[in-house]
Amino acid sequence: MTFYKIGDDIADTTAPDVPIEQRWDKRRFDAKLVNPANRRRHSVIVVGTGLAGGAAGATLAEQGYRVIQFCYQDSPRRAHSIAAQGGINAAKNYRNDGDSVYRLFYDTVKGGDFRARESNVYRLAQTSTQIIDQCVAQGVPFAREYGGLLDTRSFGGVQVARTFYARGQTGQQLLIGAYQALSRQIDAGNVEMHARTEMLDLIVIDGRARGIVARDLITGQVSTYLADAVVLATGGYGNVFYLSTNAKNSNASAIWRAHRRGAYFANPCYTQIHPTCIPRSGDYQGKLTLMSESLRNDGRIWVPKNPGDTRSPDQIPEAERDYYLERIYPGFGNLVPRDIASRAAKNQCDLGRGVGPGGLGVYLDFADAIRRMGEDKVREKYGNLFEMYDRITGEDPYKVPMRIYPAVHYTMGGLWVDYDLQSTIPGCFVVGEANFSDHGANRLGASALMQGLADGYFVLPPMLGNYIASTKLEKVDASHPAVVDTVNEATGRLTRLLSIDGERTVDSFHRELGEIMWEECGMARSEDGLRKALGRLPELREEFWRSVKVPGTGDQLNQSLERANRVSDFLELGELMCVDALHREESCGGHFRVESQTPDGEARRDDDRFAYAGAWEFGGTGTGDQPILHKEPLNFDYVHLAQRNYA
């Protein structure tokens, strides 16, 4: 049984056909401009206030557009970009270690296992240097050397030190920078900020995105907001797995609603499992906590050589330890890309060499680093991460090796966008993790912050201006039938959720969905497993709509209702992820199909059949409805297609 239909190929037609170094310049030059005096007459909705949304809102407002911005949190400063720890990449070559825009481009395409669009990645690398300048000017306190210049470090998957950082809180510092820039525009009256307000649906009129339906989370009031364009900056969908490193309330509803309204969803199965998270401790666990990958710079990963060895780590002599990453990948050692490090940890645990509760963990040991640099130096570099680990586990990593295990962390898939970051719905732009654009099948460390800020500060604004300048938009108001219909659908859905009054909580459904996804669509995927999941998921969805229990009413603060609405979307998205994973009969990056591996267990791509981005069109949720696959063939004119090798 197939679970999908095949539609026509899709192509990005917006990247100019000139050498890659010139594409972004050419595109910006060709873009139409909006006269500064006229910008005030144009309004833009921005949903989300993370790095991409915060940067976009601030920049568009500075340029003179009227920005209407939303976040579900109580303040724009709380978006989950804030939790990124390690750093942000930029091709500054301050280390004189051979870095360049071209090398960052090359590393990103290779790290993404040749499943990203070259044009977009090159532009990302080009833009990276400007981001650092911008953030320093805003007062972002990056780590500095004693000479007063910026410090950098290296990160997984690369051999140069191009990662700028602010202790282990780089995401926080960059987000606060964007938040402050946004705050300045709020104060100036250029941004109308709606905190504690969640988007319920996208309003599409005459084929163009013209607004959103949103719910005030305090009063329950459902309202419409109309504008000339809509920017979705709502992050990733890792919470499909229930347990992930995402914030508890991070959700996919905005992008999923846009998908249902016609935006193609690309590569939904590309999820990143981060190798260095704190293992789970019990069934009550609500989320997982990541420890920055930067720890792999100085920590050494090992497991006992003998399966089932239950001695405490200090009782296991060197000769009986296996530093398996250093052994298998001598060139990169502990710094191999995330997907490889995660799978290697799973393989060791599958061999029975895992440590901690349930044997689901490996050691990340700083004993050598402490001997080499001294405890003070280690504390300065990683102090807050060590504290965090201690607080959560009750163990002191200065004395006992950390235990780590992979966890869902980032989703490379997202709404399909062209070079202009526009989705298949004209006027609906998608930035940051919410789109699929830059990381292919695997994202390199410290590249999410880079992409979020590149999209928000530098890429989106000129392209959004181009859209507005080249589009004639009719005036619309809330009485338009399309607006009324969308509002009715959104409120009808909430009413239905509240009226079921079944016997299972929202979380119990979410947890079950997460278990299915982790087992069958997690670190290793098989045809059998995915088919099993695709048998179970529609049943679970049906059960949800029959027996979920949502207490309270819709016209009040109701956190259960918020969760129910999000989980109802996760249930549909989970199915599409499994369909995508099933159809892609190759392994690439974070997508590992057990049927497609080399004799030594590495991912094996199938470039002849799968060198494309899979963009899915929504096909309905009824019996017999199937999503429609549109392929965007990927051409590699600059980076030679090759099997990744980090040995």
Add this chain to the structure above:
Amino acid sequence: MKLTLRIWRQASPDEPGRMVAYEVPDANPDMSFLELLDVLNERLTLEGDDPVSFDHDCREGICGACGVVINGQAHGPRERTTTCQLHIREFNDGDVIDVEPWRSVAFGVIKDLMVDRSGLDRIIQAGGYISAPTGSAPEAHSTPVPKPIADTAFDNATCIGCGACVAACPNGSSMLFTSAKVAHLNSLPQGAPERAERVLNLVEAMDAEGFGGCTNTGECTVACPKGIPMDSIATLNREYLRASLGRK
């Protein structure tokens, strides 16, 4: 572990609230405090009761969304820890634990343990930024910043805006929050041009929001999960005096 939670329940800003006791017989020492509330809420939902509303998001101690007063202490008994990072191993079997929202004139209760902290956003909007429009930045290395200054700026920039300082202060003052922003931005060369205006505007906004005055009791620094020091308040006072006297 068996714990009794006495939780502040308040249906809306206009209705009176009261403490309600709930037993949680199956608490686990490795749970976080918010996971304990999750477990309680699952039960309340199934029993047809209204689950307890509380703010939370990242659950990693960095977003600043969570925060309740636990046994009279903002974020509970463990130093330098947000509520989400507080674990049940800090308590003993049989404990009775009081859980209340942030209490302050400037933070109205929305429901149960949720309060309105938008006043803190408006303080930042009044000048807690450096005016650097996108695209106008000079090359990052054109202004070296001595490491000790960069470190001071960073230490203050780690504020997560949770509001524990306000909740802990007997005067309901947001002085520590405001001073952290002043110390972050005013210590950097990039922040120098707006230095005087910034501190004056921030203090004015803080007063306008109804936050109380600072009497140097220092409760704020004890409650602060990020360890923002009293020095920052001294910095704010110095900056304020300097700006008020009109010295450039």
